[in-house]
Amino acid sequence: MLTNYLKIAWRSLLKNKGFTFINIMGLSIGVAACVLISIYIVHEASYDKKIADSDHIYRMVNRYVQDGRINDGIHFSANTARTVLADFPEVLQTGRLMDNELFWGAGSNEMRIEGEQKQHHEEGFTYADQAIIDIMKISMVHGVAESALAEPNTIVISESVSNKYFGNENPLGKVLFLNGNNSLPFRINGVMKDFSSNSHLDYDFLITLKGVEFEEGEQTRWLQNNYFTYITLRPDADAKAFEKKMSTHLIEDYIVPASDAAGYVIPDDYRNQFFIKLQPLTDINLYSSTIGFESSKRNDIKIIWIFGIIALFVLVIAGINFVNLSTAKSANRAKEVGVRKVVGSSKSYLVQQFLTESVLITIISFALGILLSWALMPIFRGISGKELEMPFSNPQFYLTTILGAIIVGVLAGLYPSFYLSRFQPASVLKGKLSSGSKSSSLRSSLVVFQFTISIILIIGTLIVNQQMNFILNSKLGFEKDQVIQLYGTNLMED
Template sequence: MNTEDHIWNLTVKKMTNEASGQELLELEELLQKNPLIKTKLNMLFNWANDDTEHQQANETIDLLLGLKNASRTTEDKMPDFDLIKNKIDRKLNIQQQAIVAIKKQPLIHFANNIAMIKNYLKIAVRQLLKQKMYSAIKIGGFALSIAACLLIALYIRNETSFDKYYPESDRLYRLIGEYKDGGRDEKGVDFPAPMALALKSDFPEVENAGRLMPNSLFWGAGANELKRADAADNTHEEGFAYADQPFLDILHIPMLFGDARHALTEPLTMVISKDKADKYFPGQNPVGKVMYLNNNKEKPYRIAAVMQNFPATSHLHFDFLLTLKGIEFWNGEQNYWGASNYSNYILLKKGTNIAQLEKKLTAGILKTYVIPEMIKSGDKNASTVSSKSFLHLQPIGDINLKSYDIHDGASHGDMRFIWLFGAVAGFILVIACINFINLSTAKSANRAKEVGLRKVVGSQRSGLIAQFLTESMLFSFLSFALGLVLAAVLLPYFNVLASKSLTMPWQEWWLVPTILIAAIVIGVIAGIYPAFYLSSFKPIEVLKGKLSVGSKSSILRNGLVVFQFTTSIILIISTFIIYNQMKYILNKKVGFEKDQVVMIQGTNTLDNQVLSFKNELLKLPSVKSASISDFLPVSGTKRNGNMFYNEGKRKEEAGVGSQFWDIDADYIKTMGMKLVAGRNFNPTMKTDSQAVIINQTLANKLNLKNPIGKRITNYGAPMLVIGVVQDFNFESMRDGIQGMVFHLSNSPSIVSVKVKSSDMKKALADITATWKSFAPNQPIRYNFMDERFASMYADVQRMGRIFTSFAILAIIVACLGLFALAAFMAEQRGKEIGIRKVLGASTVNITRLLSFDFIKLVFIAIVIASPIAWWAMTKWLQDFTYRISIGWEIFALAGMVAIVIALFTVSFQSIKAAIANPIDSLRSE
């Protein structure tokens, strides 16, 4: 058999998938030596691939014969076209028969594809087991990053699902008021009592509007005592609010007992949650039952309905809704536009243009109600206020995450943290993908011969790409499986960290499809570059040993390492700044002594014996001082709002928003506050009942250079300023210090006790014994002021802990990749290291040599990361009125940490390579 016939036979075997590997290699070599036959085969392949019919093939051959006849006059030697025609005719018949046979058996194609995929998987598993350390790092890094991303995704899903369950949530809004004055921008939710009625009557776009007073007048640590009418003892409860019937109507709060349409339409009625119904009336229908609030038997509250508990994904968390029907907290309050105490929830009609309605609300409410009220009272600032005031509508679904700049007295999430956590999750995933890309391209030299041989035996580039992508997706699927397990194991700890009760959504229909799609997408993203890179090797260069993988791929690897450490350094700097800011806030002198102060609640139970109880406490050797007050400078206690003016200037000057707190004469001493001018209250002086002590902020805002002896007023009689107390922080450090007015009073509320000794256990035992002598059947309830103060920053601290945890995880994933890359680079430079050792290089010199390349990349990352981190954290710190300054030492420390981490990561492999026997590396080379 001649060479040409042998080539034809091998070709037919190849096209019918009958050729062995050896025969395919032989065919490739013969075709390289016989280019004319190769041209004939290309023609045949084109016809076969295009499903050309036999007649079309003959027509093409006839065209070639015509070319032959036209060229007979030339002296050029032409191919024997007759022979070509006969050969192609004969072989084409065989090929056509093979094509027809294959087309008649589509299952053979399917079987071949399955066999191919099995082969790809077998190779992928073989590679995984062959390189155990690198595979473990790839899968481990991916699994850690996937677990982190899943936890963050669960957190974000929970935070973004708030208040989406209401039947008409797309039409539900909360009214927001905004006041802009220069650089000051204040937003709040409190409005006058008649606002809801005005919204319904004056604006046709408003279908309904309801009111809620979450900060009710009895709200605070010293009140909220509740009991059944037939019970002897009180129980302290939180979660009280006043509401009206439209509030229930527009939210469609489901009722388990009672009439939802009339639950709050009558005076002295209330709606309680299922939890509280089970607590006070187990196994009963409590509708119609009576309860007393704060021992006030003159106002018995009748339970009109039992509502379903508010879900965890609600910004509302009330257990007791008291009716506003028949309520006036002062004479004429329900028609008065000069005081703001109510939140307004609005149900809009379908198709309402929000932007246009906001403009109408701002113009209409101010023009019709607010400005006339200000003019009526003689306030000359009416026109100024109207130009700086605006009304907005906040979708109910935005309340949880987009209320960080709104004063509503509630604890919310923060959309900025959602974006931040999402970015961190993305960074972690990208870092894991970079590890995969770096290790895959770094190990490319080890697989170059495999690629070359596969190409020689007929593998197409598309097939090689498919093979490498299959390997990538295998790693991805294994990582996702392990990541799911890790996420489930870590979820309870994450719940503690985030103060959540998240669960894995195993029952959700979308979980499996989402995981599968994500695994495929991540596998493709991580493997696409290595697949194209590896499949681009030229077999001739590979088999001759001329392949170089050091230039372009090393540039990419170095760039990716720089990106990894840039991200890590940004996270390190951010973590340091967040930690220092929290430390600064918690340790900053706030103008009062919060340590060793016990706050005793529920003193309403003592009725008129509160003063006697306080005096008995003062006799205890462990008690330094004690006071009675209605307010405390920590969260969870009552607040109010008043406008104060200089006497006789109410119509001429803008008022100063201030707090107005009732305290006794021992309050300033107990709280460790400092009087900077004047004197303290004296209970024996009758004139002190109309005297006040103000803080420095109010004195400055009222331009009182010598405030002692001056008089200030709000809406009542003028009050004499007898003292000025040093400013103290009673709100979050995010906010500036408000004006403060202290007024003398002994009304029963909160008893604060300053303990002398550090033996808090003994002091609490003495205080408890004293309490029992006054209220033997009522348990004492107390809090520590320093803990309550810290709770004001619990949300920010919690976010900081979450951020720090995931930042550390991102750094660990980056270090895993760097560790594996260092191991590979040490392996690649084995011959060089061996020669250097033979020539006398020390272990230290070789370690320095191998580590220098990585440290150089870390320095580049520090230069890139520092300005980015400075900009981002400067923006974050702007939310705090009191904040740290970002000094150079933070960046220096972060850089040192990054260098130490990098050195620690690569030094193990560097030292291992440096102390290895050079004979082994030289022999292997």
């Protein structure tokens, strides 16, 4: 029976080539837009999920609630990490990062390779504990991951930096000087694979924190907060219970006594509104909008929801267009329905037939939509600034596409199928049905909804475009194209 449905559906599509082309192309464009947006959403939601045991890795956050407003920070004292590891059996590992450009070596630097005179400006420097390599499961191209940052004055560089300056040569043992010839030598002790595009870490240089003290006593001072602190909990640990216990312990047993010793008086109401929280590693990219002084750009879950709603609306508009075209074509199918009913076709048979046509159109549209999205991917990649790829190697992509085509086809074809199958043979064959569905209130409602959503999206696009043009082209009081930035002027000799 299904084969018969498909044959009749295919013949009907070929018979009405113009109608078929408009229907398929309209739906294909909607599918392509939806696919591109979905790939972007999946990419943003997948940050750090490829790291083994990512479900047990957290970043520490200090939270202060003032007048109902949440103020989050991610900087902690140098000894917070080792204290948490020593005081809580639930913790497997702790590690620190420090990329504050106020401290020498972090952020951007002028770099010189030993044996060369040329200085190179590079960014993406951060100080890191050896434990960070272990926690983040950073893979090494050259060197041993377990000891890459275990010794003082060592540095790990990314594979792209290694290829840039050393080509195919193994750079282990090479020495780098930062910000002047008189600086400390840093021996390259490892070459790590570049961080993936969906990692919240985007550094090219990891400088060891072994033996580092930026100020005298800074490594044991509780009230000097410069470090990001990451922890790995045991699989059987209750993160919520541990969070509460850790917050109380650190504040009452370390931070408050240190404040009292330094002569700072902490009001009781402040103590009741200050907490230490745990932020899951996989939440850092999308749930950091309340955190100040982030080291790199983050996305926002609100933006993801907005894009998801836009993708849904685009697909709904394409589906409504399909419904309207199908019902508008009903006058041309009325006699076909009447003849079939006269020769014995039941209403259920006709419904199944029209649903088959609908699903066939959506499957073809989804296939063309995916090809269109693949063709547009380079342009979309440039617009989004993300390293996005079509997930052709992911079996789940094909399963989702097939199920999506069937679901959209069924939903979009339900109304036209029941509408067409309810025509009365006597009225149709007598010519009393001549105008199809001009009086359909549902069609009118769908058209109004379709145009409303389209207008909202168009207005939103125009507003965003105007804002971007204002930001890019507004007068700043100087000719920005004629301004250059010089790096390394501090190294110039008199």
